[in-house]
Amino acid sequence: MKVAVLIKQVPDTTARISISGGLVDEGSISKWTISPYDEYALEAALKLQSESGAKVVAITLGPQRSSKSLIDAAAVGADELMHVLYEGDTGSLSLQSALAAAVRKSEADIVLAGKQAADTNSGSTAPGVAQMLGLPCVGLVSEVKVVDGNFVATRSTSSGMERVSVNGPCVFAFDKGDEELRRPNVRGIMMAKKKPIESLSPADLGVSMEDGGVNVESVGYPPEKPAGQTFQGAASASEVVTKLREEANVI
Amino acid sequence: MSVTIVSEPHEEGMHPTLPQLVRAASIIGGSCTVIIPGGNGADEASKIQGVEKVIKLNGACFSVFDSSTWSAAISGLVDGTVLMATTPIGRELSASIAAGLGRSVVQDVTSIAPGLKLERPSYSGKAVESISVSGDAVITIRPNAIESAESGGSADVSTVDSGENLKIAILEAIAKAGERLDVSEADIIISGGRGLGDQSNFEKLESVADSLGAAVGASRAVVDEWGLPHSMQVGQTGKTVTPSLYIAVGISGAIQHLAGMRSSRYILAINKDPEAPIFGVADYGIVAQWEDALPILHEAIKSLP
Amino acid sequence: MGYEALDFYDVDSLLTDEERMIRDAVRDWVDESVIPKIENACREGVFLDEWRQELGGMGILGAPLKGYGCPGLSYTAYGVICRELERGDSGIRSFASVQGSLAMYPIWDFGSEEQKEKYLPKMASGELIGCFGLTEPDYGSNPGDMVTKAEEDDDHYILNGAKMWITNGTIADLAVVWAKLDGVIRGFIVEKGDEGFSAPEMKGKHSLKASVTSELVFQDCKIPKDRILPGVKGLRGPFSCLNNARFGISWGAVGAAQSCFDSARSYAMSRIQFDHPIAAYQLVQNKLAWMLREITKAQLLAYHLGVKKDSGEWVPEHISLAKMNNVDIALEIARVARDIHGANGILDEYPVMRHMANLESVKTYEGTHDIHNLILGRHITGIQAFTREA
Numbered sequence: 009m010k011v012a013v014l015i016k017q018v019p020d021t022t023a024r025i026s027i028s029g030g031l032v033d034e035g036s037i038s039k040w041t042i043s044p045y046d047e048y049a050l051e052a053a054l055k056l057q058s059e060s061g062a063k064v065v066a067i068t069l070g071p072q073r074s075s076k077s078l079i080d081a082a083a084v085g086a087d088e089l090m091h092v093l094y095e096g097d098t099g100s101l102s103l104q105s106a107l108a109a110a111v112r113k114s115e116a117d118i119v120l121a122g123k124q125a126a127d128t129n130s131g132s133t134a135p136g137v138a139q140m141l142g143l144p145c146v147g148l149v150s151e152v153k154v155v156d157g158n159f160v161a162t163r164s165t166s167s168g169m170e171r172v173s174v175n176g177p178c179v180f181a182f183d184k185g186d187e188e189l190r191r192p193n194v195r196g197i198m199m200a201k202k203k204p205i206e207s208l209s210p211a212d213l214g215v216s217m218e219d220g221g222v223n224v225e226s227v228g229y230p231p232e233k234p235a236g237q238t239f240q241g242a243a244s245a246s247e248v249v250t251k252l253r254e255e256a257n258v259i
Numbered sequence: 260m261s262v263t264i265v266s267e268p269h270e271e272g273m274h275p276t277l278p279q280l281v282r283a284a285s286i287i288g289g290s291c292t293v294i295i296p297g298g299n300g301a302d303e304a305s306k307i308q309g310v311e312k313v314i315k316l317n318g319a320c321f322s323v324f325d326s327s328t329w330s331a332a333i334s335g336l337v338d339g340t341v342l343m344a345t346t347p348i349g350r351e352l353s354a355s356i357a358a359g360l361g362r363s364v365v366q367d368v369t370s371i372a373p374g375l376k377l378e379r380p381s382y383s384g385k386a387v388e389s390i391s392v393s394g395d396a397v398i399t400i401r402p403n404a405i406e407s408a409e410s411g412g413s414a415d416v417s418t419v420d421s422g423e424n425l426k427i428a429i430l431e432a433i434a435k436a437g438e439r440l441d442v443s444e445a446d447i448i449i450s451g452g453r454g455l456g457d458q459s460n461f462e463k464l465e466s467v468a469d470s471l472g473a474a475v476g477a478s479r480a481v482v483d484e485w486g487l488p489h490s491m492q493v494g495q496t497g498k499t500v501t502p503s504l505y506i507a508v509g510i511s512g513a514i515q516h517l518a519g520m521r522s523s524r525y526i527l528a529i530n531k532d533p534e535a536p537i538f539g540v541a542d543y544g545i546v547a548q549w550e551d552a553l554p555i556l557h558e559a560i561k562s563l564p
Numbered sequence: 565m566g567y568e569a570l571d572f573y574d575v576d577s578l579l580t581d582e583e584r585m586i587r588d589a590v591r592d593w594v595d596e597s598v599i600p601k602i603e604n605a606c607r608e609g610v611f612l613d614e615w616r617q618e619l620g621g622m623g624i625l626g627a628p629l630k631g632y633g634c635p636g637l638s639y640t641a642y643g644v645i646c647r648e649l650e651r652g653d654s655g656i657r658s659f660a661s662v663q664g665s666l667a668m669y670p671i672w673d674f675g676s677e678e679q680k681e682k683y684l685p686k687m688a689s690g691e692l693i694g695c696f697g698l699t700e701p702d703y704g705s706n707p708g709d710m711v712t713k714a715e716e717d718d719d720h721y722i723l724n725g726a727k728m729w730i731t732n733g734t735i736a737d738l739a740v741v742w743a744k745l746d747g748v749i750r751g752f753i754v755e756k757g758d759e760g761f762s763a764p765e766m767k768g769k770h771s772l773k774a775s776v777t778s779e780l781v782f783q784d785c786k787i788p789k790d791r792i793l794p795g796v797k798g799l800r801g802p803f804s805c806l807n808n809a810r811f812g813i814s815w816g817a818v819g820a821a822q823s824c825f826d827s828a829r830s831y832a833m834s835r836i837q838f839d840h841p842i843a844a845y846q847l848v849q850n851k852l853a854w855m856l857r858e859i860t861k862a863q864l865l866a867y868h869l870g871v872k873k874d875s876g877e878w879v880p881e882h883i884s885l886a887k888m889n890n891v892d893i894a895l896e897i898a899r900v901a902r903d904i905h906g907a908n909g910i911l912d913e914y915p916v917m918r919h920m921a922n923l924e925s926v927k928t929y930e931g932t933h934d935i936h937n938l939i940l941g942r943h944i945t946g947i948q949a950f951t952r953e954a
Contacts, residue, residue, distance in 0.1 A: 129366070167432075170429050173429075184444065222396055228389065231387075245556035248527065249560055253403060253563060489600075517834065518830070
């Protein structure tokens with residue numbers, strides 16, 4: 009069995025995001041990491057590796073710098089590394105097409121990915137790739153096991169959790185799981201630098217990165233919050249609740 | 260321009276976000292068709308002003324959420340721009356529908372203007388993208404970001420049957436575990452401090468937390484004094500948290516506490532002392548005895564639509 | 565607010581990719597496993613056993629040693645590891661220094677093949693803890709006059725004497741002990757449980773509270789003959805260990821200083837007095853600028869020393885300069901950081917007072933500040949000034 013893990017390199021979630029000229033200033037980002045939910049997908053893949061003897065292929069799409077995320081994946085145990093090298097911005101459709109093509113090329117049986125990336129916060133990639141591969145998708149997964157030849161996943165729902173079964177290739181989108189993420193050790197780090205990275209362009213995969221329709225015109229800072237408002241007396245609590253819903257949109 | 264809304268199934272009739280999606284459709288302009296997988300709440304939906312057509316999409320497959328199967332059932336019925344709500348199901352299903360139709364998808368839109376000018380947050384709210392869309396895309400809209408459309412419509416309701424087969428089988432449902440969210444993961448946190456007076460009063464915070472799906476935190480003072488678990492502690496030597504909403508009850512706001520929560524997106528403070536430093540970082544401050552304010556707050560939360 | 569390591573000149577860009585990955589792995593470990601637990605460990609005066617296991621699991625113990633299950637990293641990588649550990653706490657770095665440079669290193673360099681096979685793999689994995697016995701109650705800066713002695717007795721050696729200020733002593737499974745055999749300093753491996761050997765813990769420290777410090781007592785302690793380190797005689801043995809440990813300290817001190825700077829900067833930015841953050845006042849900015857200046861210099865010193873150590877082109881005096889300078893400025897930075905924190909600086913909410921108290925020890929151990937000055941003085945003038953006698 010071969011497991012593909014889709015990982016994305018993103019700014020560390022604690023990093024400050026500076027914006028200039030309508031774009032995020034990548035040069036100001038001090039630390040890049042594997043997107044946190046992707047790390048749970050990677051951890052689950054490594055568990056399938058140790059429990060079911062699966063081979064793990066880590067796949068990323070992005071500019072040159074993102075090969076670091078593949079080396080990080082290798083340091084914790086990924087067997088093969090595939091980099092779809094693309095320096096430009098990607099629309100959801102071309103991104104999913106390129107990743108789907110990379111998965112096909114890797115000959116993986118199942119695909120694990122994070123439920124959404126920490127930069128775009130979209131959550132479109134896993135279901136989109138599944139659709140393009142003609143596979144089912146199970147989202148908000150915290151665990152995947154192989155049971156009697158089927159994949160059994162635990163996913164969260166609005167009312168709790170459920171265990172679901174899929175009897176063939178599938179895409180699983182990971183939420184934060186209970187598993188503690190493994191930490192790279194020195195041996196893993198030293199081995200990782202020797203691991204080859206298969207570097208492919210979208211053209212190598214027969215994918216065009218043109219996709220019209222959606223155009224990010226500019227990126228800006230969120231509007232400044234209004235100055236703090238103070239309310240006198242307990243009775244104001246209900247007014248504040250209305251503001252939390254309507255002004256702040258947080259409840 | 261045509262707009263198709265896919266309204267997520269809901270146990271109690273129509274999904275509460277549907278009137279908001281209808282409002283968004285009216286901003287875009289054009290006729291608006293609502294597809295309801297499973298068909299629940301179709302009559303209610305037909306009475307929203309601006310809805311032209313409601314399609315009850317029936318089929319055995321709608322008993323289990325299976326995005327690829329659902330999108331196969333839905334995709335043939337959509338026309339024009341597709342709108343859904345940004346819920347876990349909405350995100351997954353919209354991406355699946357978009358990829359199946361060969362379209363782009365824009366998730367979690369918080370503002371929509373004529374000509375399909377959209378805004379959406381990225382980098383966990385640290386940035387906002389301004390997007391323009393030409394042609395037909397699939398868009399999810401954040402719940403409660405847009406006002407609801409008024410009622411008063413009378414749309415036709417039709418029924419379509421889908422024969423799609425599920426690819427996912429449910430083995431067992433596991434009820435939500437009783438354990439509470441950890442403060443480092445929660446999107447809403449309600450924390451108590453020494454002003455609560457007694458450890459037993461944390462029960463009152465917990466019951467508000469239950470209504471909000473929030474985690475319960477604490478200041479160091481009470482963690483130390485009342486022997487609460489260190490995992491609850493927010494602050495310099497506890498957790499540093501950045502939830503969407505942080506509710507501080509009876510917390511004065513020592514610099515060590517502020518260090519752990521001041522980056523929260525919104526802060527609500529309840530304290531009887533108008534000079535308490537917590538009000539210096541609060542977006543909403545209620546100067547009152549917490550014993551009086553908390554029950555009113557709780558009632559108001561429970562009666563939110 | 566996560567930890568932001570000050571690196572004004574981007575000195576870490578000079579590291580290799582692997583060295584940076586090791587840095588990140590150790591830094592993450594410190595964030596997850598040291599920072600949340602260190603204050604409690606200090607209060608209780610314990611070194612957590614999980615730290616031993618996790619340090620072993622990361623494969624960083626005995627970092628620069630090759631073979632026998634050891635990591636085989638560069639000295640620069642070893643320095644980076646020490647820096648990241650000491651950003652957490654000097655006690656954690658001390659554990660790793662003693663294990664790697666003072667206990668594993670002499671076995672690796674001076675031990676027999678059997679000794680290396682027996683001890684090193686298990687010490688690298690953290691399964692066995694080692695300690696190092698050189699200093700005695702009455703012989704600190706002057707170890708050459710030690711009184712602990714070994715005597716041959718049939719197929720055994722008999723050790724008598726006492727060692728003091730021994731990091732890891734009570735929790736150690738083995739001790740590398742330096743004692744005089746026929747008047748010549750030799751190294752011996754003493755195992756926990758050997759007859760006549762005990763290692764009582766020294767209590768009441770105001771410094772390195774999360775590190776175990778002990779006495780080693782030998783009362784007719786009987787050890788088999790194959791426990792002598794065959795490869796070295798004289799002070800060269802312990803001193804070559806100390807060179808490596810001091811090298812690590814010169815990096816470690818930078819970590820402690822970076823931690824103090826990080827805390828002071830963020831405190832100064834958020835503490836409001838006279839209606840403005842105190843960071844807006846010139847006196848505070850002057851202090852922060854001075855800290856930045858000294859940390860940047862110390863980083864460059866440590867990095868270049870690493871390059872020299874890796875190329876083999878170094879003399880012990882190079883290490884003395886870096887150990888002395890970097891610990892000295894780190895201690896002063898900790899004091900200034902405490903000052904910037906005002907009264908809050910004495911609380912365990914902030915790391916500064918803990919670093920400050922730790923660094924008082926670090927200034928004294930592994931060659932006191934003054935002894936390193938004398939080493940440099942001798943290097944400059946050719947005249948030794950350690951003793952009053954010629």
